[in-house]
Amino acid sequence: MVVDDHPLLREGIAAVLGTQPDMLLQAEAEEGGEAVALYRLHRPDVVLMDLQMPGMDGITAIGAIRAQDPSARIVVLTTYRGDVQALQALRAGAQGYLLKSMLRRELVDTIRAVHAGGRRVPHEVADALAAHVGEDSLSMREIEVLREVADGNANKRVARCLGISEETVKAHMKSIMSKLDANDRTHAVTIAIKRGIIQL
Incomplete structure:
Protein backbone atom coordinates (compact mmCIF):
# COMPACT_ATOMS: atom_id res chain seq x y z
CA MET A 1 0.00 0.00 0.00
CA VAL A 2 1.26 3.48 -0.80
CA VAL A 3 0.24 6.48 1.33
CA ASP A 4 0.98 9.94 -0.06
CA ASP A 5 -1.09 13.05 -0.74
CA HIS A 6 0.47 13.58 -4.19
CA PRO A 7 -1.36 11.59 -6.89
CA LEU A 8 1.61 11.78 -9.31
CA LEU A 9 3.93 10.16 -6.78
CA ARG A 10 1.40 7.38 -6.15
CA GLU A 11 1.03 6.84 -9.90
CA GLY A 12 4.81 6.70 -10.35
CA ILE A 13 5.19 4.12 -7.59
CA ALA A 14 2.30 2.08 -9.03
CA ALA A 15 4.04 2.10 -12.43
CA VAL A 16 7.34 0.88 -10.92
CA LEU A 17 5.65 -1.85 -8.88
CA GLY A 18 3.66 -2.90 -11.95
CA THR A 19 6.92 -3.97 -13.62
CA GLN A 20 7.80 -6.32 -10.75
CA PRO A 21 6.42 -9.87 -11.11
CA ASP A 22 6.46 -10.42 -7.34
CA MET A 23 4.74 -7.15 -6.32
CA LEU A 24 1.13 -5.99 -6.38
CA LEU A 25 -0.15 -2.59 -5.26
CA GLN A 26 -3.19 -3.40 -3.12
CA ALA A 27 -4.28 0.05 -1.98
CA GLU A 28 -3.55 3.78 -2.15
CA ALA A 29 -4.34 6.39 0.50
CA GLU A 30 -4.01 10.20 0.55
CA GLU A 31 -3.64 10.64 4.32
CA GLY A 32 -2.99 8.72 7.52
CA GLY A 33 -6.56 8.10 8.68
CA GLU A 34 -7.46 6.57 5.33
CA ALA A 35 -4.25 4.49 5.46
CA VAL A 36 -5.17 3.02 8.86
CA ALA A 37 -8.62 2.00 7.58
CA LEU A 38 -7.23 0.54 4.33
CA TYR A 39 -4.53 -1.36 6.21
CA ARG A 40 -7.20 -3.05 8.32
CA LEU A 41 -9.09 -3.99 5.14
CA HIS A 42 -6.18 -5.17 2.93
CA ARG A 43 -3.37 -6.17 5.34
CA PRO A 44 -0.60 -5.39 2.79
CA ASP A 45 2.83 -6.97 3.32
CA VAL A 46 4.57 -3.57 3.11
CA VAL A 47 3.28 0.00 3.55
CA LEU A 48 5.04 2.97 1.91
CA MET A 49 4.19 5.98 4.12
CA ASP A 50 4.72 9.70 3.55
CA LEU A 51 5.24 11.77 6.72
CA GLN A 52 3.80 15.18 5.79
CA MET A 53 0.13 14.87 4.81
CA PRO A 54 -3.10 16.74 5.54
CA GLY A 55 -5.25 15.13 8.22
CA MET A 56 -3.42 12.42 10.15
CA ASP A 57 0.35 12.66 9.59
CA GLY A 58 2.54 9.68 8.76
CA ILE A 59 4.13 9.19 12.18
CA THR A 60 0.71 9.05 13.86
CA ALA A 61 -0.52 6.63 11.16
CA ILE A 62 2.53 4.38 11.65
CA GLY A 63 1.75 4.18 15.36
CA ALA A 64 -1.94 3.42 14.69
CA ILE A 65 -1.14 0.69 12.15
CA ARG A 66 1.46 -0.90 14.43
CA ALA A 67 -1.04 -0.79 17.32
CA GLN A 68 -3.47 -2.95 15.31
CA ASP A 69 -0.71 -5.14 13.83
CA PRO A 70 2.69 -5.12 15.62
CA SER A 71 4.20 -7.10 12.72
CA ALA A 72 3.25 -4.45 10.10
CA ARG A 73 6.20 -3.56 7.85
CA ILE A 74 6.37 0.14 7.04
CA VAL A 75 8.79 2.15 4.90
CA VAL A 76 8.76 5.94 5.28
CA LEU A 77 8.88 7.95 2.04
CA THR A 78 9.95 11.53 2.62
CA THR A 79 11.80 14.51 1.22
CA TYR A 80 13.11 15.31 4.73
CA ARG A 81 16.61 14.21 5.73
CA GLY A 82 16.18 15.45 9.31
CA ASP A 83 17.40 13.11 12.03
CA VAL A 84 14.58 13.99 14.44
CA GLN A 85 11.82 12.98 12.02
CA ALA A 86 13.69 9.80 11.13
CA LEU A 87 14.06 8.93 14.80
CA GLN A 88 10.36 9.60 15.44
CA ALA A 89 9.36 7.39 12.49
CA LEU A 90 11.67 4.55 13.56
CA ARG A 91 10.46 4.79 17.16
CA ALA A 92 6.84 4.66 15.90
CA GLY A 93 7.67 1.35 14.22
CA ALA A 94 8.95 2.04 10.69
CA GLN A 95 11.55 -0.45 9.45
CA GLY A 96 12.66 1.57 6.45
CA TYR A 97 13.31 5.22 5.68
CA LEU A 98 13.58 6.23 2.04
CA LEU A 99 14.19 9.71 0.65
CA LYS A 100 11.95 10.46 -2.33
CA SER A 101 15.03 11.50 -4.31
CA MET A 102 16.20 7.85 -4.05
CA LEU A 103 12.97 6.19 -5.19
CA ARG A 104 14.14 5.36 -8.71
CA ARG A 105 17.27 3.56 -7.45
CA GLU A 106 16.23 2.16 -4.09
CA LEU A 107 12.44 1.57 -3.98
CA VAL A 108 12.21 -2.05 -5.11
CA ASP A 109 15.26 -3.23 -3.13
CA THR A 110 14.01 -1.44 0.00
CA ILE A 111 10.56 -3.07 -0.27
CA ARG A 112 12.18 -6.51 -0.67
CA ALA A 113 14.57 -5.96 2.25
CA VAL A 114 11.83 -4.77 4.63
CA HIS A 115 9.47 -7.55 3.49
CA ALA A 116 12.21 -10.05 4.35
CA GLY A 117 12.40 -8.63 7.89
CA GLY A 118 15.34 -6.26 7.40
CA ARG A 119 15.76 -2.55 8.02
CA ARG A 120 16.82 0.09 5.48
CA VAL A 121 17.98 3.61 6.38
CA PRO A 122 19.99 5.72 3.88
CA HIS A 123 23.60 6.41 4.90
CA GLU A 124 23.09 10.18 5.13
CA VAL A 125 20.09 9.77 7.47
CA ALA A 126 21.95 7.16 9.57
CA ASP A 127 24.94 9.53 9.76
CA ALA A 128 22.66 12.37 10.92
CA LEU A 129 21.11 10.10 13.56
CA ALA A 130 24.56 9.03 14.78
CA ALA A 131 25.81 12.64 14.87
CA HIS A 132 23.14 13.64 17.39
CA VAL A 133 23.03 10.54 19.62
CA GLY A 134 23.34 11.50 23.27
CA GLU A 135 22.37 15.14 22.75
CA ASP A 136 19.71 16.69 24.95
CA SER A 137 16.50 16.83 22.94
CA LEU A 138 14.24 19.86 23.08
CA SER A 139 11.30 19.70 25.49
Missing part, protein backbone atom coordinates in the same frame (compact mmCIF):
# COMPACT_ATOMS: atom_id res chain seq x y z
CA MET A 140 7.75 20.04 24.14
CA ARG A 141 7.59 23.57 25.58
CA GLU A 142 10.89 24.51 23.91
CA ILE A 143 9.52 23.24 20.59
CA GLU A 144 6.36 25.34 21.09
CA VAL A 145 8.51 28.41 21.78
CA LEU A 146 10.66 27.71 18.70
CA ARG A 147 7.56 27.35 16.49
CA GLU A 148 6.34 30.75 17.66
CA VAL A 149 9.78 32.27 16.99
CA ALA A 150 9.81 30.64 13.53
CA ASP A 151 6.51 32.43 12.83
CA GLY A 152 8.36 35.73 13.39
CA ASN A 153 7.08 36.48 16.88
CA ALA A 154 9.11 38.54 19.38
CA ASN A 155 9.53 37.24 22.95
CA LYS A 156 6.65 39.36 24.28
CA ARG A 157 4.23 37.94 21.70
CA VAL A 158 5.52 34.37 22.24
CA ALA A 159 4.91 34.83 25.98
CA ARG A 160 1.36 36.08 25.36
CA CYS A 161 0.57 33.25 22.90
CA LEU A 162 1.82 30.53 25.24
CA GLY A 163 0.59 32.08 28.50
CA ILE A 164 4.06 32.32 30.05
CA SER A 165 6.28 35.24 31.14
CA GLU A 166 8.71 36.96 28.79
CA GLU A 167 11.55 35.92 31.14
CA THR A 168 10.50 32.27 30.73
CA VAL A 169 10.58 32.66 26.94
CA LYS A 170 14.11 34.10 27.19
CA ALA A 171 15.16 31.18 29.41
CA HIS A 172 13.70 28.69 26.91
CA MET A 173 15.49 30.42 24.00
CA LYS A 174 18.79 30.30 25.89
CA SER A 175 18.31 26.56 26.48
CA ILE A 176 17.25 25.97 22.84
CA MET A 177 20.30 27.78 21.46
CA SER A 178 22.58 25.83 23.78
CA LYS A 179 21.05 22.44 22.87
CA LEU A 180 21.13 23.19 19.12
CA ASP A 181 24.53 24.90 19.29
CA ALA A 182 22.95 27.88 17.54
CA ASN A 183 24.44 31.39 17.28
CA ASP A 184 21.11 33.23 17.45
CA ARG A 185 17.33 32.80 17.12
CA THR A 186 17.36 32.61 13.32
CA HIS A 187 20.15 30.05 13.37
CA ALA A 188 18.17 27.98 15.92
CA VAL A 189 15.09 28.01 13.67
CA THR A 190 17.19 27.04 10.63
CA ILE A 191 18.79 24.12 12.47
CA ALA A 192 15.42 22.96 13.82
CA ILE A 193 13.87 22.94 10.34
CA LYS A 194 16.86 21.14 8.82
CA ARG A 195 16.78 18.45 11.50
CA GLY A 196 12.98 18.02 11.32
CA ILE A 197 12.32 19.31 14.85
CA ILE A 198 9.78 21.81 13.45
CA GLN A 199 8.11 22.22 10.08
CA LEU A 200 6.97 25.45 8.47
Whole structure:
Protein backbone atom coordinates (compact mmCIF):
# COMPACT_ATOMS: atom_id res chain seq x y z
CA MET A 1 0.00 0.00 0.00
CA VAL A 2 1.26 3.48 -0.80
CA VAL A 3 0.24 6.48 1.33
CA ASP A 4 0.98 9.94 -0.06
CA ASP A 5 -1.09 13.05 -0.74
CA HIS A 6 0.47 13.58 -4.19
CA PRO A 7 -1.36 11.59 -6.89
CA LEU A 8 1.61 11.78 -9.31
CA LEU A 9 3.93 10.16 -6.78
CA ARG A 10 1.40 7.38 -6.15
CA GLU A 11 1.03 6.84 -9.90
CA GLY A 12 4.81 6.70 -10.35
CA ILE A 13 5.19 4.12 -7.59
CA ALA A 14 2.30 2.08 -9.03
CA ALA A 15 4.04 2.10 -12.43
CA VAL A 16 7.34 0.88 -10.92
CA LEU A 17 5.65 -1.85 -8.88
CA GLY A 18 3.66 -2.90 -11.95
CA THR A 19 6.92 -3.97 -13.62
CA GLN A 20 7.80 -6.32 -10.75
CA PRO A 21 6.42 -9.87 -11.11
CA ASP A 22 6.46 -10.42 -7.34
CA MET A 23 4.74 -7.15 -6.32
CA LEU A 24 1.13 -5.99 -6.38
CA LEU A 25 -0.15 -2.59 -5.26
CA GLN A 26 -3.19 -3.40 -3.12
CA ALA A 27 -4.28 0.05 -1.98
CA GLU A 28 -3.55 3.78 -2.15
CA ALA A 29 -4.34 6.39 0.50
CA GLU A 30 -4.01 10.20 0.55
CA GLU A 31 -3.64 10.64 4.32
CA GLY A 32 -2.99 8.72 7.52
CA GLY A 33 -6.56 8.10 8.68
CA GLU A 34 -7.46 6.57 5.33
CA ALA A 35 -4.25 4.49 5.46
CA VAL A 36 -5.17 3.02 8.86
CA ALA A 37 -8.62 2.00 7.58
CA LEU A 38 -7.23 0.54 4.33
CA TYR A 39 -4.53 -1.36 6.21
CA ARG A 40 -7.20 -3.05 8.32
CA LEU A 41 -9.09 -3.99 5.14
CA HIS A 42 -6.18 -5.17 2.93
CA ARG A 43 -3.37 -6.17 5.34
CA PRO A 44 -0.60 -5.39 2.79
CA ASP A 45 2.83 -6.97 3.32
CA VAL A 46 4.57 -3.57 3.11
CA VAL A 47 3.28 0.00 3.55
CA LEU A 48 5.04 2.97 1.91
CA MET A 49 4.19 5.98 4.12
CA ASP A 50 4.72 9.70 3.55
CA LEU A 51 5.24 11.77 6.72
CA GLN A 52 3.80 15.18 5.79
CA MET A 53 0.13 14.87 4.81
CA PRO A 54 -3.10 16.74 5.54
CA GLY A 55 -5.25 15.13 8.22
CA MET A 56 -3.42 12.42 10.15
CA ASP A 57 0.35 12.66 9.59
CA GLY A 58 2.54 9.68 8.76
CA ILE A 59 4.13 9.19 12.18
CA THR A 60 0.71 9.05 13.86
CA ALA A 61 -0.52 6.63 11.16
CA ILE A 62 2.53 4.38 11.65
CA GLY A 63 1.75 4.18 15.36
CA ALA A 64 -1.94 3.42 14.69
CA ILE A 65 -1.14 0.69 12.15
CA ARG A 66 1.46 -0.90 14.43
CA ALA A 67 -1.04 -0.79 17.32
CA GLN A 68 -3.47 -2.95 15.31
CA ASP A 69 -0.71 -5.14 13.83
CA PRO A 70 2.69 -5.12 15.62
CA SER A 71 4.20 -7.10 12.72
CA ALA A 72 3.25 -4.45 10.10
CA ARG A 73 6.20 -3.56 7.85
CA ILE A 74 6.37 0.14 7.04
CA VAL A 75 8.79 2.15 4.90
CA VAL A 76 8.76 5.94 5.28
CA LEU A 77 8.88 7.95 2.04
CA THR A 78 9.95 11.53 2.62
CA THR A 79 11.80 14.51 1.22
CA TYR A 80 13.11 15.31 4.73
CA ARG A 81 16.61 14.21 5.73
CA GLY A 82 16.18 15.45 9.31
CA ASP A 83 17.40 13.11 12.03
CA VAL A 84 14.58 13.99 14.44
CA GLN A 85 11.82 12.98 12.02
CA ALA A 86 13.69 9.80 11.13
CA LEU A 87 14.06 8.93 14.80
CA GLN A 88 10.36 9.60 15.44
CA ALA A 89 9.36 7.39 12.49
CA LEU A 90 11.67 4.55 13.56
CA ARG A 91 10.46 4.79 17.16
CA ALA A 92 6.84 4.66 15.90
CA GLY A 93 7.67 1.35 14.22
CA ALA A 94 8.95 2.04 10.69
CA GLN A 95 11.55 -0.45 9.45
CA GLY A 96 12.66 1.57 6.45
CA TYR A 97 13.31 5.22 5.68
CA LEU A 98 13.58 6.23 2.04
CA LEU A 99 14.19 9.71 0.65
CA LYS A 100 11.95 10.46 -2.33
CA SER A 101 15.03 11.50 -4.31
CA MET A 102 16.20 7.85 -4.05
CA LEU A 103 12.97 6.19 -5.19
CA ARG A 104 14.14 5.36 -8.71
CA ARG A 105 17.27 3.56 -7.45
CA GLU A 106 16.23 2.16 -4.09
CA LEU A 107 12.44 1.57 -3.98
CA VAL A 108 12.21 -2.05 -5.11
CA ASP A 109 15.26 -3.23 -3.13
CA THR A 110 14.01 -1.44 0.00
CA ILE A 111 10.56 -3.07 -0.27
CA ARG A 112 12.18 -6.51 -0.67
CA ALA A 113 14.57 -5.96 2.25
CA VAL A 114 11.83 -4.77 4.63
CA HIS A 115 9.47 -7.55 3.49
CA ALA A 116 12.21 -10.05 4.35
CA GLY A 117 12.40 -8.63 7.89
CA GLY A 118 15.34 -6.26 7.40
CA ARG A 119 15.76 -2.55 8.02
CA ARG A 120 16.82 0.09 5.48
CA VAL A 121 17.98 3.61 6.38
CA PRO A 122 19.99 5.72 3.88
CA HIS A 123 23.60 6.41 4.90
CA GLU A 124 23.09 10.18 5.13
CA VAL A 125 20.09 9.77 7.47
CA ALA A 126 21.95 7.16 9.57
CA ASP A 127 24.94 9.53 9.76
CA ALA A 128 22.66 12.37 10.92
CA LEU A 129 21.11 10.10 13.56
CA ALA A 130 24.56 9.03 14.78
CA ALA A 131 25.81 12.64 14.87
CA HIS A 132 23.14 13.64 17.39
CA VAL A 133 23.03 10.54 19.62
CA GLY A 134 23.34 11.50 23.27
CA GLU A 135 22.37 15.14 22.75
CA ASP A 136 19.71 16.69 24.95
CA SER A 137 16.50 16.83 22.94
CA LEU A 138 14.24 19.86 23.08
CA SER A 139 11.30 19.70 25.49
CA MET A 140 7.75 20.04 24.14
CA ARG A 141 7.59 23.57 25.58
CA GLU A 142 10.89 24.51 23.91
CA ILE A 143 9.52 23.24 20.59
CA GLU A 144 6.36 25.34 21.09
CA VAL A 145 8.51 28.41 21.78
CA LEU A 146 10.66 27.71 18.70
CA ARG A 147 7.56 27.35 16.49
CA GLU A 148 6.34 30.75 17.66
CA VAL A 149 9.78 32.27 16.99
CA ALA A 150 9.81 30.64 13.53
CA ASP A 151 6.51 32.43 12.83
CA GLY A 152 8.36 35.73 13.39
CA ASN A 153 7.08 36.48 16.88
CA ALA A 154 9.11 38.54 19.38
CA ASN A 155 9.53 37.24 22.95
CA LYS A 156 6.65 39.36 24.28
CA ARG A 157 4.23 37.94 21.70
CA VAL A 158 5.52 34.37 22.24
CA ALA A 159 4.91 34.83 25.98
CA ARG A 160 1.36 36.08 25.36
CA CYS A 161 0.57 33.25 22.90
CA LEU A 162 1.82 30.53 25.24
CA GLY A 163 0.59 32.08 28.50
CA ILE A 164 4.06 32.32 30.05
CA SER A 165 6.28 35.24 31.14
CA GLU A 166 8.71 36.96 28.79
CA GLU A 167 11.55 35.92 31.14
CA THR A 168 10.50 32.27 30.73
CA VAL A 169 10.58 32.66 26.94
CA LYS A 170 14.11 34.10 27.19
CA ALA A 171 15.16 31.18 29.41
CA HIS A 172 13.70 28.69 26.91
CA MET A 173 15.49 30.42 24.00
CA LYS A 174 18.79 30.30 25.89
CA SER A 175 18.31 26.56 26.48
CA ILE A 176 17.25 25.97 22.84
CA MET A 177 20.30 27.78 21.46
CA SER A 178 22.58 25.83 23.78
CA LYS A 179 21.05 22.44 22.87
CA LEU A 180 21.13 23.19 19.12
CA ASP A 181 24.53 24.90 19.29
CA ALA A 182 22.95 27.88 17.54
CA ASN A 183 24.44 31.39 17.28
CA ASP A 184 21.11 33.23 17.45
CA ARG A 185 17.33 32.80 17.12
CA THR A 186 17.36 32.61 13.32
CA HIS A 187 20.15 30.05 13.37
CA ALA A 188 18.17 27.98 15.92
CA VAL A 189 15.09 28.01 13.67
CA THR A 190 17.19 27.04 10.63
CA ILE A 191 18.79 24.12 12.47
CA ALA A 192 15.42 22.96 13.82
CA ILE A 193 13.87 22.94 10.34
CA LYS A 194 16.86 21.14 8.82
CA ARG A 195 16.78 18.45 11.50
CA GLY A 196 12.98 18.02 11.32
CA ILE A 197 12.32 19.31 14.85
CA ILE A 198 9.78 21.81 13.45
CA GLN A 199 8.11 22.22 10.08
CA LEU A 200 6.97 25.45 8.47
